[in-house]
Amino acid sequence: DIQMTQSPSSLSASVGDRVTITCRASQGISSWLAWYQQKPEKAPKSLIYAASSLQSGVPSRFSGSGSGTDFTLTISSVQPEDFATYYCQQYNSYPLTFGGGTKVEIK
Amino acid sequence: EVHLVESGGGLVQPGGSLRLSCAASGFIFSDHYMDWVRQPPGKGLEWVARIRMRANSSTTEYAASVKGRFTISRDDSRNSVYLQMNSLKTEDTALYYCARHAGCINSCYSAMDYWGQGTLVTVSS
Numbered sequence: 001d002i003q004m005t006q007s008p009s010s011l012s013a014s015v016g017d018r019v020t021i022t023c024r025a026s027q028g029i030s031s032w033l034a035w036y037q038q039k040p041e042k043a044p045k046s047l048i049y050a051a052s053s054l055q056s057g058v059p060s061r062f063s064g065s066g067s068g069t070d071f072t073l074t075i076s077s078v079q080p081e082d083f084a085t086y087y088c089q090q091y092n093s094y095p096l097t098f099g100g101g102t103k104v105e106i107k
Numbered sequence: 108e109v110h111l112v113e114s115g116g117g118l119v120q121p122g123g124s125l126r127l128s129c130a131a132s133g134f135i136f137s138d139h140y141m142d143w144v145r146q147p148p149g150k151g152l153e154w155v156a157r158i159r160m161r162a163n164s165s166t167t168e169y170a171a172s173v174k175g176r177f178t179i180s181r182d183d184s185r186n187s188v189y190l191q192m193n194s195l196k197t198e199d200t201a202l203y204y205c206a207r208h209a210g211c212i213n214s215c216y217s218a219m220d221y222w223g224q225g226t227l228v229t230v231s232s
Contacts, residue, residue, distance in 0.1 A: 001171075034218035036152075043204055043225060044144075044152065049218040087152055091218055094168045096142075096154040 002026050002090050006099035012107040019075040021102045023088035028068045032092040035064055035073045038101075039084045047086075048073065078104070109133040109221045111205045116226030119195055127190040127226055129205030136186040137161060140208035142219055143179060143190045145201035145228075153201075155179075157208070158188060163215075173199075195230045202227050 003026035013019050023033065031051040036044040046055045048064040051071055061076045075082055083106050088099040115127040129141070140163075143155040156179040157168045167179050178191040188205060202225040209217035 032216050036219075038152075043222040044206075045222070046209075046218060046220045049209065049220070055220065089152070089154075089218065091216060094157075095170045096157070098152040098154065101151045 001095055002029060002093060002097050004088055004090055004097050004099040006086075006088055006102050008102060009100060010103040010105060012105050013078050014107045015078060015080060017078050017107075019078050019082075019104060021073045021086055021088075021104075023066075023071045023073070023099050025069045025071075025090055025092075029090045029092035031067045032090060033064075033066070033071050034089045034091065035062075036087045036089065037082075037084045038087065044087065075104075080106075109207065111207065111221060111223030113203065113205050113223045113226035116203065116228045118229045118231065120232050121195060121197055121230055123195050123230070124191070124193045125195065125228060127192065127203055127205075127228070129188045129190075129223060131186045131188070131205075131207070134207070137183040139210055140215070140217075141179075141181060141188040142206045142208060143188075144204045144206055144219070144222075145199075146204070146225070147198075147201045155203070156190065159215075160211075192228070195228075197230050200228060200230050 005024045033051045035048040038044045052064045085101045085103045110132045112130045158179045176194045181188045204225045205223040206219035207221040209220040
C-alpha cells in the first residue's frame with residue numbers, strides 16, 4: 001500500500017498569511033494526487049486534482065504542485081473561510097489512500 | 108447540480124449487517140465510477156470501496172479492512188450505489204460518505220469530485 005504522510009499535522013496562521021502543507025507518498029504516484037478541504041461537521045470538498053489542477057469554483061489563492069513523491073498545497077493568502085482540515089489522497093493505485101490531515105487553525 | 112444523498116446508517120450490534128444506499132442526481136450516473144469513504148469519529152478519511160461503470164463490467168475494488176465483509180453494488184436504473192456491510196466490527200463505526208469519481212476523460216485516473224453528507228454507522232453492543 002502507498003502511505004501518504006502529511007506535514008504538519010496542524011498549524012496556526014493569521015488571516016493573510018501564506019500557508020504551505022506538504023504531502024509525501026511512500027512511492028512514486030506520478031501526478032495522481034488530490035487535495036480536499038473539510039470543515040467541521042461537513043463533507044470533504046474537492047480542491048485540487050492531478051496535483052496542480054484547480055477544481056471548478058475553487059479560489060485561485062489555492063494552488064498545488066509536485067509530482068512523484070513530494071507534493072504541496074499552498075494557500076497564498078489565507079482567508080477566514082479557509083480554516084479547516086486538509087487531506088491529500090493518492091489515486092495512482094489501489095487501495096486509494098489519504099494522508100492523516102492537516103488542521104489549519106486561526107492564530 | 109450534483110447531489111449525493113446517503114441513507115441506511117444506524118446502530119447495529121457486532122456481527123450484524125447493514126445496507127447503505129446513496130441516491131445520485133444531477134449527472135449521468137452510469138458514466139461514473141462511485142466510491143464509499145468512511146471517517147471514524149474524530150479521525151481521518153479511509154477509502155472503503157469503488158465500483159466501476161457498467162461499461163467496465165461494474166468491477167469492484169475494496170480496502171483490505173473490509174474485503175470479504177462488504178459488497179459495493181450499483182443500480183443505474185435507480186441512479187444508486189449501495190454498500191452491503193456484513194460481519195460488522197466495532198472498528199467499522201464511522202460516518203460513511205458516498206463520493207463520485209470525476210470521470211474517465213483521457214484516462215480513468217481521477218479524483219473524487221463530489222461527496223454526499225454521509226450516514227453514520229455505529230457498531231456497538
